[in-house]
Amino acid sequence: MAHTIQHLSHDLYPEPGQEHATGVPAPAFHPTVAEEDATVLSNMAVNAQYWHLVIQASPLAAAASPGQFYQLQCPPAHGATPYLRRPMSLYGTDPATGQIQFLYKVTGSGTRGLSTLVPSDTIRILGPLGKGYDLAGHLRHIVVIGRGVGLATLAPLAEAAHIAGIGVTAILSARSPELIVSADRFNMNGMSVIPVTDTQGNSDPAWIEQALRGLISADRCDALFTCGSSRLLHMLRALAVEFDLPGQVALEQQMACGLGMCFCCVRDFASAHGTVTRRVCLDGPVFDIRETLA
Incomplete structure (x- = not known):
């Protein structure tokens, strides 16, 4: 068995400069992890x-x-x-x-x-x-919405958008003002920041939805990006469908291997053929917001 696996591995992944079993020269291997x-x-x-x-x-x-x-x-x-x-x-x-x-x-x-x-x-x-966010397309202004530590993954995304000349509005949610993280990074790049907190009573998805509808009406929302809250995800998914907006969500999920081998991070997603299962670590953690289920 070991001999068979060794030869199979050699056929699939020969040394650079050698050939696959099909006779096609093997490309040089460039590690990414x-x-x-x-x-x-x-x-x-x-x-x-x-x-x-x-x-x-x-x-x-x-x-x-x-x-x-x-x-x-x-x-x-x-x-x-x-x-x-x-x-x-x-x-x-x-x-x-x-x-x-x-x-x-x-x-x-x-x-x-x-x-x-x-x-x-x-x-x-x-x-x-994993697979990260995608800023491809003709985006002029995006809205990032995150809560708690979910803001961690949105801060570098917003900075990448800013460098690409894309306007950013950031809605930052937390239990209280002192727990809002990354606000300085958003403000430093001249982005529009909307802090919402439980103590101030404006972090409810219904309030955030009205703010988003205003941004959409003002033509300041070409795409939605989020992480950190299932309640916000439900609301954002509905808005994306209603207004035919592209959107992406970075999912938080317990994982073991992180490489797609153990299948412990599998979740359900919507597709044209019904519900499908995908691995958050390998197929994500960033997914199309309109395909992401609870």
Whole structure:
């Protein structure tokens, strides 16, 4: 069996310069995913719930696009040793220097372990993984809507849109004003920022829907992008269908391998042929908002 697998692997993935079994020259292999030990540069609390982690990795590991994620091997903490790696959305990256940023909320043993990291510590990472956001098309102005740590993946997307000359309106949702994260990154680039919070009473999907209808009427919403709230996703999906707007959502899902092999992150999606199942880690985590079900 091992011999058969070895020859099958050679036929499918021969060495560069050799030929496939079909006689077609094999293209050079260019890896897009790295597994390596990265060095912690900083790891600081930004408010009562969220932490900002910056690591030094290789240029290959840092060559990520907004919406992609990494699998992090979290260290043990408080007597608990996380067995599985934790998926973490990209918050920022600089391939030239190899620096990668994450924004995370401390909720369980894995993220508690992350919060114990200090500068010069090492952390095992795997990534970048998954499919990120797509800004293709004739977009003039987009709206990003996120809640909580879901804002982490939207900040680099908004910056990429700004660099591409696309206008951005950001609706940032949280329980209270002090828990809104990334507002400074949106404001710094001259984007229109609309903060909404539970304590102020304007974070309800119905209120946000009216704000979005106003933006659509004003021709300031060519596409919708979201992450972080199932309630918002339902409302945004309905608006996208009603106004025939393109939209994308980055889904948050528990994962094990992050590579599409274990099938533990499968979810249902709508298609022209009915309901289909897809793997969030491999087919996403970014999906067409109109195809995404609860």
